[in-house]
Amino acid sequence: MPQRIWIFGGGDLEAWALEELVRDDRLVGADRGAWFLVSNGYRPELSIGDFDSVTAEEAALIRENSASYADCDAVDKDKTDLELALDWAIAERPAEIVVVGATGTRFDHTLANVQLLRKASEAGIPCRIVDARNEIRLARGGERTLVRKGPYHYVSLLPLAGEVRGITLTGFRYPLNDATLPVGSTLGVSNELLGESGVVESASGDLLVISSRLDRPSADARP
Structure with a gap:
């Protein structure tokens, strides 16, 4: 590893x-x-x-x-x-x-x-x-970010600062194609993956990718 x-x-x-x-x-x-x-x-x-x-x-x-x-x-x-x-x-x-x-x-x-x-x-x-209950990553403009489902139920996308343009989502319940997310928009909140993974792409800007779970496993369980 x-x-x-x-x-x-x-x-x-x-x-x-x-x-x-x-x-x-x-x-x-x-x-x-x-x-x-x-x-x-x-x-x-x-x-x-x-x-x-x-x-x-x-x-x-x-x-x-x-x-x-x-x-x-x-x-x-x-x-x-x-x-x-x-x-x-x-x-x-x-x-x-x-x-x-x-x-x-x-x-x-x-x-x-x-x-x-x-x-x-x-x-x-x-x-x-x-x-x-959460995993937070950053997807930068011009990059292709793979998002795995794992133990998480929701995936939210929020601009870190300013506007994020050219957002395209693949493998999500609510897809976006060349979309723009300004700061203050809740459009990207509580999306879901259709399968075990999806892809986030954007042309410019920094996008927080926040995967959230509804609960935690028992102390002996693994995610």
């Missing part, structure tokens, strides 16, 4: 976040995401952040149980902990970056993390954000 880097942020994390991991995956913990890994018996390749969301005892255990530890000043920095982790991951040039713990109660952080998908895309690295 091509090498992946998983970034664990400080948002909502439970057992589901560990289900897809395989032996060769490389693990990065951002702030409290590092504590989640360490407390579940994993050794992050890198733990990075200001660690203002953990106790001093937890921070010491993170340092002790991480291959590399980067402690940043909580005030004198211009990036969130998760962006710092993403920058490191991009520099490593993996086949894919998967981000968990990027969504949660802080909507500002959630929105900022979704916007970080553009940074990975501009570097030419596939990146997706996964939480308990």
